[in-house]
Amino acid sequence: xxxxxxxxxxxxxxxxxxxxxxxxxxxxxxxxxxxxxxxxxxxxxxxxxxxxxxxxxxxxxxxxxxxxxxxxxxxxxxxxxxxxxxxxxxxxxxxxxxxxxxxxxxxxxxxxxxxxxxxxxxxxxxxxxxxxxxxxxxxxxxxxxxxxxxxxxxxxxxxxxxxxxxxxxxxxxxxxxxxxxxxxxxxxxxxxxxxxxxxxxxxxxxxxxxxxxxxxxxxxxxxxxxxxxxxxxxxxxxxxxxxxxxxxxxxxxxxxxxxxxxxxxxxxxxxxxxxxxxxxxxxxxxxxxxxxxxxxxxxxxxxxxxxxxxxxxxxxxxxxxxxxxxxxxxxxxxxxxxxxxxxxxxxxxxxxxxxxxxxxxxxxxxxxxxxxxxxxxxxxxxxxxxxxxxxxxxxxxxxxxxxxxxxxxxxxxxxxxxxxxxxxxxxxxxxxxxxxxxxxxxxxxxxxxxxxxxxxxxxxxxxxxxxxxxxxxxxxxxxx
Numbered sequence: 099x100x101x102x103x104x105x106x107x108x109x110x111x112x113x114x115x116x117x118x119x120x121x122x123x124x125x126x127x128x129x130x131x132x133x134x135x136x137x138x139x140x141x142x143x144x145x146x147x148x149x150x151x152x153x154x155x156x157x158x159x160x161x162x163x164x165x166x167x168x169x170x171x172x173x174x175x176x177x178x179x180x181x182x183x184x185x186x187x188x189x190x191x192x193x194x195x196x197x198x199x200x201x202x203x204x205x206x207x208x209x210x211x212x213x214x215x216x217x218x219x220x221x222x223x224x225x226x227x228x229x230x231x232x233x234x235x236x237x238x239x240x241x242x243x244x245x246x247x248x249x250x251x252x253x254x255x256x257x258x259x260x261x262x263x264x265x266x267x268x269x270x271x272x273x274x275x276x277x278x279x280x281x282x283x284x285x286x287x288x289x290x291x292x293x294x295x296x297x298x299x300x301x302x303x304x305x306x307x308x309x310x311x312x313x314x315x316x317x318x319x320x321x322x323x324x325x326x327x328x329x330x331x332x333x334x335x336x337x338x339x340x341x342x343x344x345x346x347x348x349x350x351x352x353x354x355x356x357x358x359x360x361x362x363x364x365x366x367x368x369x370x371x372x373x374x375x376x377x378x379x380x381x382x383x384x385x386x387x388x389x390x391x392x393x394x395x396x397x398x399x400x401x402x403x404x405x406x407x408x409x410x411x412x413x414x415x416x417x418x419x420x421x422x423x424x425x426x427x428x429x430x431x432x433x434x435x436x437x438x439x440x441x442x443x444x445x446x447x448x449x450x451x452x453x454x455x456x457x458x459x460x461x462x463x464x465x466x467x468x469x470x471x472x473x474x475x476x477x478x479x480x481x482x483x484x485x486x487x488x489x490x491x492x493x494x495x496x497x498x499x500x501x502x503x504x505x506x507x508x509x510x511x512x513x514x515x516x517x518x519x520x521x522x523x524x525x526x527x528x529x530x531x532x533x534x535x536x537x538x539x540x541x542x543x544x545x546x547x548x549x550x551x552x553x554x555x556x557x558x559x560x561x562x563x564x565x566x567x568x569x570x571x572x573x574x575x576x577x578x
Contacts, residue, residue, distance in 0.1 A: 100164075101191065101284070102198040103236045106277070109284045110232040111302050113294040117287055118308050127307040134305050136536040140410065141225045145202070148223050148258055154181035154203070164188060164198055171204075175248065178216050180206050189246040195285060199243035205256070212249040220244055221256035221265065229257050229266045235280060238273035297330060298323045300510065320344050324509045325376060327369045332360040348373040368505070375505040381574065387503040396572055398425045399459040403468050403493075404560040406534050406553060413439050414471055415538060416553060417449045420561035421456070431561065433554045438542075446475050453489055461489070464513045464564045465497045496568045504574065517563035520570050524563070529556040 108115045157170035167186030174182050182204040189197050201220035209217035220240035224233050237255040245251040256265040287294055298316045303309050315321075322328050322336065325344065335358045341347050347370060355366035364386055375382045399422065406416035415436040422429050432452055434445035453461060463469065469490065476486040501511055508515045514524070534553045541549040 099194070099288075100196050100198045101281070103200065103239050106239055106280060106284065107232055107236050109287075110235060110280065112297075112299075112306065113283075113287055114296065114312065115306055115308060116284065117290075117293045118311075120288060121293070122308065122311075126311045128310050130307070131305075131533075132536040133530075133532045136539065137225070137305065144225055144260055145223050149183065152181050152203075154183040155179045156183045157185055159186070172247070175204070175218060176213050178206060178213065182218070187240070187243045187247050189243050191281075191285075193285065197239070197243050199240045201237075201240040201244070202258075204244070207253070209253065210250060217248055217250055217252065218244060219252040219254055219256065221258060223258045225260055227260050227262070229259065229268070231276075233257050234268050234273045235277045237268045238270055238277040239281070241268075241270050242274055242277065296321055296323065297333065299330070322347065325369075325372060326509065326511055327365070327372055329360065332365075332369070335360055344373050344377050348377045371505045376507045379507045381507070382505045384503055384505060395460075396424065396569075397458075397460050399423050399456050400565075401453060401456060401459050401461045402561040402565045402568075403461050403463045404557055404564065405468050405471055406531065406538070406557050407471070408535055408538050410535075411439055413442055414475065415439070415442065415445075416557050417445050418554070418557040418561050419449065419452055420558065420565060421452075421459075422565065431558045433557065435550065435554065437550070442475075443479055446479055446481075450481070450485065450489070453492075454485075457488070459492065460494050461492045462494050462496055462564055462568050464495070464560075464567070466495060469493050469495065494568075496564055496571065500567065500571055503571070513560065513563055513567070516567050520566055522563050522566045524559045525555055526552055526559075529559075 105116050105119075108119070155174050157167055157174060159166035159170045164186055165188070168188045171182060171185035171187065174185065184200050184202065185204045187199040187201075189199075191197050199220075202223045203221040204218040205221050206216050207219050208215065211217035220237055222233065222237050222240070224230075226233065234257070237257060241252050241255045252270070255268040255270055257268060258265050296312050296316050296319075298313060298321065303312070306312075316324055320343065322333055322342070322344065325347075328336070335355075336342070336347065339354070339358075341350060350370055352366040352370055355361040355369070358366075361369070367385060371382055371384060402420040402422065404418045405414055406418075407414045413436070417434040419432045419434075420429065421432065432448075434448045434452075436442045436445050453459075472486070472490060472493075475481070476483075497511065497513075500506075500516070506516060506519060508519050514530075529552060534556060537549045537553055540546065541553075
């Protein structure tokens, strides 16, 4: 059986996925979505930008014939070429497993190996901006297999990250032992007849092709990982004291949890109240909720603000503002759109001009992103503090007010989950902030205006959803 670096990468993200990839029913897998396609495209582009600076060789062999690939790679290493792209390295692991290593680059270095007075070190090109553990473990895997091929352990290994001028040197003395432990764990998991337990972590799970399959099982089990605030560390602590269901958590005393790792401060009572809210299917006021008078209020004119951005371009291409005039009983949505990246300065000024027309209107937004972005744009375009600070002082974060005051029977405190629980619906069911990134890239590439229309509609719905959540919060605390 082959074990490759991709398996170890995925195993670190989710112990369940490699098992399902090997033993699962492939008809149950999700089709690739637009965001996954974008990630793949971005990775290809990043690889090309790095490789464009190098003259490299690539082993020639029939697709999937790893023995032939290993022989072709060995021939290039014996020749002493400077760079080998996607070389194939094979070695036998214990219990009959074969380790297959295909580092993005093998880089020639001075040293002694079975080839002569040179050796190779592995380098991987990664899309991330930080040297994550999972990246370093993968490079350590390449280094270990490479050591068996060239009969000497590489002295170092490298990560080539996005937006980094220099490579990141991986500490092999630290990461090879950790990689070996992960490899040992994986071989035990893959031999088991049962898949590892489900844990739904949307940040890690959303791009997985088993997401909907696992999520359906988790929902049927009312799995604790679906409860907001249950992290892997907290989940393990709950399991250790036999709290395995929503009902058991809802009936737990905070004193039972408050001294456990991960439950310090107000975490224990808040998590228990979250379980109670979910079991009872109703909102509950947090014991630490601020006084009603300090919560959000209804103003004669209110502004609701939402931003769409393209992180790879460092671009904020859509600033949407919904103006609600309660006295005149009118609503007007303004969509300040940069059809090309150079228009960002123009839409920034349009935004400033609009909000300055309503100097006393609160500006509602959901999460801190809009607040931070306004500060960044003001700095980027040298907007005077005297113009920006009065605007920032009017910002009201609906998300912060919500999570400080109530527990809701939702699986997530993201805007979509809360607004949909209230009853709000987005006009485009599959639209999301992540997909808008992909659609804006496609607009720049194709000029298809329907993509811009979908993005603008989604942005307007985000503003209206924020209004619905804010109004619900006001009404909830006004209800005796």
